[in-house]
Amino acid sequence: MATHIVTTTEDTCQYCGGDGYNQLLLGGSETCQHCKGTGKSKQKK
Numbered sequence: 001m002a003t004h005i006v007t008t009t010e011d012t013c014q015y016c017g018g019d020g021y022n023q024l025l026l027g028g029s030e031t032c033q034h035c036k037g038t039g040k041s042k043q044k045k
């Protein structure tokens, strides 16, 4: 029985899901302001 564990990467920015940008409802995308487009959370511990 394989256990699929969804590991929550603490480094991943929650606001953009690690993409570094957010999709706009009107179309297009904008750089995530929280991670500055890196997709990583700067929060360290």
Ligand SMILES: [Zn+2]
Binding pocket: 013, 014, 015, 016, 017, 018, 019, 020, 021, 032, 033, 034, 035, 036, 037, 038, 039, 040
């Ligand atoms: Zn982000």
